[in-house]
Amino acid sequence: MDKKVILIILGMSIVTYLPRVLPIIVLTKVKTPEWFMRWLKYIPTAVLAALLAPELLVSGGTLELSLKNKNLLAAVPCFMVAYKTKNLFVTVVTGIVSMLLLNLIYA
Amino acid sequence: MEENKLNELKKGVKAAVPIMTGYIPIGAAFGILASQQGFTTGTIFLMSLLVYAGSAQFIAAAMISEGADAVSVITTTFLVNLRHLLMSASLSPYMGKFSTWLQSVIAFGITDETFAVSESYTRHNGASGQFFLGLHMASQGSWILATVLGGIFGTGLGQATKWGIDFALSAMFIGLLLMQLKDKKGLLVSICAGVLSLALKIKLGGNFNVIIAAVVAATAGVIAEKWIKK
Numbered sequence: 001m002d003k004k005v006i007l008i009i010l011g012m013s014i015v016t017y018l019p020r021v022l023p024i025i026v027l028t029k030v031k032t033p034e035w036f037m038r039w040l041k042y043i044p045t046a047v048l049a050a051l052l053a054p055e056l057l058v059s060g061g062t063l064e065l066s067l068k069n070k071n072l073l074a075a076v077p078c079f080m081v082a083y084k085t086k087n088l089f090v091t092v093v094t095g096i097v098s099m100l101l102l103n104l105i106y107a
Numbered sequence: 108m109e110e111n112k113l114n115e116l117k118k119g120v121k122a123a124v125p126i127m128t129g130y131i132p133i134g135a136a137f138g139i140l141a142s143q144q145g146f147t148t149g150t151i152f153l154m155s156l157l158v159y160a161g162s163a164q165f166i167a168a169a170m171i172s173e174g175a176d177a178v179s180v181i182t183t184t185f186l187v188n189l190r191h192l193l194m195s196a197s198l199s200p201y202m203g204k205f206s207t208w209l210q211s212v213i214a215f216g217i218t219d220e221t222f223a224v225s226e227s228y229t230r231h232n233g234a235s236g237q238f239f240l241g242l243h244m245a246s247q248g249s250w251i252l253a254t255v256l257g258g259i260f261g262t263g264l265g266q267a268t269k270w271g272i273d274f275a276l277s278a279m280f281i282g283l284l285l286m287q288l289k290d291k292k293g294l295l296v297s298i299c300a301g302v303l304s305l306a307l308k309i310k311l312g313g314n315f316n317v318i319i320a321a322v323v324a325a326t327a328g329v330i331a332e333k334w335i336k337k
Contacts, residue, residue, distance in 0.1 A: 005150045008177050012167060013157035015185035019192040021214035025207060027199035035329060037196065042325035044190040044219075045293050046300040048284040050320035051162070051187070053301035054308040055277050063309060071277060078278045082285040088129040088220065091285075095278025096136070099271030 070106065074098040112237045119241020122228060126220045126242075127249035130161075134250050136275035137164055138257020139264060144172035151258040155251045160218065163187045164254075165276040179314060186318045194222040201234035209236050216243025219283055291335050292328055300324035 056071050057063055067073065077098050082091040134155070141151050146168060154164055163184045170180050194217050202210050213236065225242055232238075264270065288294060300320045307316035 002147060002150060004177065005146065005171060006153065008167065008171060008180050009150065009154050009157055011177060011181040012154070012160075012163065012184040015181055016158050016160050016163060016188045016191075017215060019185075019189050020195050020217045021211050023192055023196035024199045024202050024210050024214050027196055028203045028210065032196075038332070039325050039329050040193040040196060042293075042296045042328040043193055043321060045284065045287045045297050046321035046324040046328070047187065047190045047317060048280050048287065049297035049300040050304035050317045050324070052277065052280045052284060053305045054316065055280070057305055058308055061309065061312065063305070071274065074271075074274050075277065075281060078281045079285070082282045086282075086286050088279065088282040088286070089132060091282035092129070092132050092136075092275050092278045095274045095281070096132070096271045099274035100269075101271075103269055103271060 070102045074102055115235040115237035116241040119238040120245045122224050123242050123245035126224060126246045129220060130246065130250045131253045133161055133275055133279055134253025135257035136272045138254040139261035139272055141168045142258040142261035144168055148255060148258045152251065152255050155254040159247055159250060160188050161279065162276060183314045191217055197226060201229045205236055213239045216247055221246050292331060295331055296324045296328040299327050
């Protein structure tokens with residue numbers, strides 16, 4: 001497993017580094033269109049929402065909107081705490097504790 | 108002059124403290140999950156050193172343990188980390204005076220969290236390479252340490268899912284999303300991206316739901332600017 005994993009890590013490091021480095025190197029030298037910068041501004045929000053929605057609402061390939069969906073239930077206090085505190089640490093701890101409690105209840 | 112540089116470095120390290128408190132539980136959660144999915148401490152260290160991107164690391168570890176091929180893991184990583192394009196772009200106005208070498212070293216340490224801190228600091232105090240270096244080294248140092256320690260002690264914990272640790276990534280996304288949301292346009296973009304991603308995931312499966320939904324939703328956001336002022 002390790003050899004394949006190391007190759008994947010090297011590939012991941014390249015595709016992670018490029019979006020971090022290219023804009024700085026290029027934009028300190030040339031000017032970009034204004035609409036492109038406005039478009040880019042929405043990308044973080046859009047990517048996060050697109051990652052999150054299936055994570056919370058899809059189970060085994062289908063939409064799961066019932067009380068059986070622990071991810072959905074654990075997300076509720078997370079959203080409330082994140083909205084109130086805007087603090088990543090507190091939000092992550094809330095998520096872990098909520099899931100721990102749900103696991104105890106459902107066990 | 109030298110003393111001034113040292114001072115800036117110290118300021119950067121100090122500014123990293125709140126980031127480090129966030130990285131420790133998330134990093135530990137990653138280390139624990141990765142070790143239980145069969146990753147060695149060495150590969151966890153290597154990933155945190157060379158990739159250094161929390162959400163991509165969680166996603167990749169899950170995909171690799173499910174036997175995904177290298178191309179899909181690397182493509183997904185790319186899509187997930189495309190958001191750093193914007194962060195890097197918004198830091199670029201402060202970096203014109205740095206050498207290309209310093210620019211490329213600083214760029215490596217841009218994450219959602221270091222960006223939030225360095226952008227507001229440089230806006231108020233101006234940019235110094237030493238500040239960025241102090242901030243980035245201290246932040247990544249804490250990330251590497253937390254993930255490796257999580258990896259070392261992770262296997263002894265029993266099933267991580269029992270402890271709720273597997274929900275750390277989703278919780279982090281929720282926190283990051285709400286920190287991004289500032290107005291109605293942002294809300295519209297996130298709802299559009301969420302609904303579209305959900306529909307694509309259910310209909311098609313695979314991982315392309317994220318990039319397609321994000322591109323369409325961001326475009327919708329730009330178009331909606333004509334009608335929504337705030």
